[in-house]
Amino acid sequence: MIKVTPDELKLMAQLIYEYCGVVVGPDKSYLIESRLSPLAEQLCCKSYREFYNMARSERDGQIRVQIIDKITTGETQFFRDKQLFEALRFKIIPDMIDFRMTNKVVDRNISVWSAACSSGQEPYSLAITFLETIPDIARWNLKIMASDISDEAFRKASLGRYTRLEVSRGLTEVQLAKYFTPKDQSWQVNDRIRAMVSFRKINLLEPFCGIGRFDMIFCRNVAIYFNRETKIKLFDSLANALNRQGHFFLGSSESLADISTRYKMRNHLRCIYYELIS
């Protein structure tokens, strides 16, 4: 394993921050060494300075893609944070449908964005939740867009195929039998669920105008790696991508307190979520 010096750690931290906004502190030598040493060795680099120079001077962006894949952690699972999915099922989705019916809103589009979706468990859990919550779902035009910066996450999410361990994390046996098909020792998400989700590669730190507006945006467990300034900018851009009174969801350990005044905090039982106010 190639050892990183304090100066090299600073250089690599700067590079990683520019690539994906992840903040690597001065105590994180182990992170660089454990995640990037194999890649640096594969490229025949003797030090991280050499690796840094190679990444800086590359033309095709291949090293950049691989560094992002190694650094951004893709930890996820189906129905991560049960309280959130219960709030969607019993409060947020029914309220949205009731509001449109009561106010005779003719618009039958429901647009959802799972930003930083990792390997796809989040958007597929959302698709299952909508399907099971709206009885006449066929009469609604539901579109779930899912995105991630990582090539590997994008590939796996769009394939929709999961190991036994992955499906055992969060799915009930009934959901597994209903929405997945066994295939070569793994489980393939069924076409009906797959067709409800489209996938894109999006770096949340780059401008994402032109992707449309959404009724719900899920940006969970990604901004924890960003600094305050990056979070302020990101949550502001995401507010611009929400429809009026759109809903915004963070991970259970995250908060918008002192970061943005554009959202109002709401709760349903122990689930906290946000509504756009300006």
Ligand SMILES: C[S@@+](CC[C@H](N)C(=O)[O-])C[C@H]1O[C@@H](n2cnc3c(N)ncnc32)[C@H](O)[C@@H]1O
């Ligand atoms: C911990 S996973 C969260 C997955 C899912 N949202 C959840 O809560 O289970 C974080 C994801 O954020 C992605 N990510 C990190 N930096 C990103 C960036 N700048 N733009 C978009 N995605 C990013 C990573 O590739 C990773 O898949």
